[in-house]
Amino acid sequence: MINIMLTAALVLFAIAILISLCRIIIGPSLPDRIIALDMIGVHLVSTIAIISVIFQTTAFLEVILILAILSFISTIAFSKYIERGVIIERKHDR
Numbered sequence: 001m002i003n004i005m006l007t008a009a010l011v012l013f014a015i016a017i018l019i020s021l022c023r024i025i026i027g028p029s030l031p032d033r034i035i036a037l038d039m040i041g042v043h044l045v046s047t048i049a050i051i052s053v054i055f056q057t058t059a060f061l062e063v064i065l066i067l068a069i070l071s072f073i074s075t076i077a078f079s080k081y082i083e084r085g086v087i088i089e090r091k092h093d094r
Contacts, residue, residue, distance in 0.1 A: 006054050013047045034078045041071025 020043065023036035045068050052060040080086075 003054070006050050009050050010047060013043050013050070017043045017047075030082055034075060034082070037078070038071060038075045041067065041074075045071070 017040055020036040020039045024033050024040075027033040027036060045064050048060050048064050048067065052058065052064070
């Protein structure tokens with residue numbers, strides 16, 4: 001019963017990733033695309049966690065942590081780029 005529920009969750013997460021991918025391609029604005037990219041990161045973390053439960057291993061926990069950190073940092077970088085036009089600001093000497 002648990003395996004059926006986990007498999008159904010994997011299928012639903014795959015569908016959610018495909019819908020987010022469509023939003024990235026079709027998205028009317030750049031912020032929509034960035035949110036969809038962040039959603040893909042969250043769904044991938046959840047998918048890897050479910051795969052870890054199915055395989056009954058903790059080997060994927062480092063992958064989950066690294067993917068979550070990279071997803072968060074990329075969302076912050078894209079948001080900063082939208083707001084200011086640059087990602088890394090330089091201090092100008094006077």
